[in-house]
Amino acid sequence: MAADQLSRVFAALADPTRRDMVARLAVGDATVGELADPYDVSVQAVSKHVKVLTDAGLVSQTKDAQRRPCHLEAEVFDLMTKWIERYRQQAQERYDRLDAVLAEMRDDERPTKHRNRKQGAAS
Amino acid sequence: MAADQLSRVFAALADPTRRDMVARLAVGDATVGELADPYDVSVQAVSKHVKVLTDAGLVSQTKDAQRRPCHLEAEVFDLMTKWIERYRQQAQERYDRLDAVLAEMRDDERPTKHRNRKQGAAS
DNA sequence: GTCGTTGTCAACCATTCGGTTGAGGAGCCG
């Protein structure tokens, strides 16, 4: 199983239908039936999708008679954003520094092809 | 198949191993073998992971003799961030100004029964 | 109470996924 929350969140959003549901829920809460409406799949399938979103912490459900209004939880988005930003920044940084590194390498060696690969082990 | 890029990106990052690889690549480029090193899985499995990341646009590979140095592509992160931010903001907004306003706006639609429900409808 | 609505659970099916092993292509080195 996906185990950790981040995995569950990403997995949940990997499905276009579920992303679409999130988009809809961003506008306002909706019951399972309302969520199911735009799609030609069965209500059970939608119920499953909602469960996936709920397990991921993206959605919470309350009770309203037989209905189960779904509410979008904004906090989990921060979890993703944090992860993404972290590595995006590192990658960007590294990219920005690339010129310097390349210049140095260029200066250091002539095109003897590879001699000492691996800039991989940085820091 | 997942079809669109956003789906592929999210699906790619849904796997902890692949997220880990991204984390590693954020530090610096690495060959497939170097990527495989920390894990107890076969090189072929890692190669598959790299392919998934590549198909998602998160990673690019170049040629260096037999090696295939992997490079993290920062741009795709923006695609995700954009999507996330969009709906996070909507959800947050909606949360901030509470249901009262929307419930009022929506009070007129009320289909014959149960008027009690929240602001479920989206156009 | 009975009926209709709403949603979930369970079982099943086809496909996908992450892993394996085996084969082999590409490229350096001796």
Added chain:
DNA sequence: CGGCTCCTCAACCGAATGGTTGACAACGAC
């Protein structure tokens, strides 16, 4: 050339996924 390294492709396997249908619990409406 032959051998070694690095990596990918192909086939296979078990588990998870997304969908279906059928049953049924919960609840309001009559």
